[in-house]
Amino acid sequence: MPTSEPVPRSLLGRAFTLLSVFTADRPSATLSELSRHSGLPLSTTHRLVQELIAHRALDKDGSGRFTIGLRLWELGALSPGALDLRERALPYLEDLFEVTHHNVQLAIRDDLEVVYVERISAKDAVNVVTRMGSRLPLHATGVGLVLLAYAPPEVQERALDTELKQFTKHTITTPNALRSALATVRRDGYAISDRQIETITYSVAAPVRGPGGDVAAAVSVVVPTQTRTDTVLPAVRACGRAISRALGWRRV
Structure with a gap:
């Protein structure tokens, strides 16, 4: 159209x-x-x-x-925010990849979309639809749920009022389900997006905080559905904290 x-x-x-x-x-x-x-x-x-x-x-x-x-x-690669974030995050993304040997992704929020600014994958890793520079709606991805959960209230309300695109039968498509998912992310400090984009994968995502403590980005690992969450979750959360410290965040 x-x-x-x-x-x-x-x-x-x-x-x-x-x-x-x-x-x-x-x-x-x-x-x-x-x-x-x-x-x-x-x-x-x-x-x-x-x-x-x-x-x-x-x-x-x-x-x-x-x-x-x-x-x-x-x-685009020279964008100050994305360039600094990628440079500081890359060593920890590489460590996460070495630990998990699955698709590792780093993303930021642009309005109601996720923008992927870095991705590391292996030839034998499960196929994913994302690549550097690609976009997906916030509600349907692990990184998106993290970024939306910690976004300003007005951004969350706009997302809840927007038609939620369905990719699979597992995709969050109602405001109530999305509101509940965001509350779970804030409670747990991480997100699991289960088969929302493709039925053969799920993602585990954690926040990346800037110097002031605001969530500036999110990191995730995309794994086959048969993968045990406890084998990747600790590494994803540790990676998020490591990148946060590299950006100047200090736990208070």
Whole structure:
């Protein structure tokens, strides 16, 4: 469906509208798809696409479809918050991976979505849908439940008032169930997201706190459903505390 937002008048605004067509579910698009989903005229889309290709913000593959260019990934990696967090967290994420040998993920919250800023996985680890830079709704992931549980009350209320997307029959889809899950996270200090995204996996997540004690990120391990929780939970929580200390948090 085309965007319902007004088409920006500035060149920069139109460029960002065009780039926003790309999502985890739509990593590539044709020229006509870009025009349709952005709401921009085909001639304008063509002109912007050529400019973005020239600046390596877009690439064109052999089939004529367009994808996000390497330059945008390079610039995104320089975001001060994400860059500092990743650099400080990486040694502890690597330790967590060595202990568990499962998919290790680090994520932050952007409004009502999780943004994955780092992931470590092995070839024989269970397949996951996430990658660096990808997004998922807060309610359906372990890291998302942690980030939402410690988010400001107004953010929680907006999430509770939003339609909760269902991925599997196990996905949280009602406000009451989500409210209960968030209370459990705050009580226990960690989250378990059981088969919410895929029926073959569950995730165990713990908070990462900044210098002031606010939850700045979340770390998780995604494991096959037959994995015993007690074999990964202590390591995930220890990793969250270690990254928190690296960010300047001190337990009071």
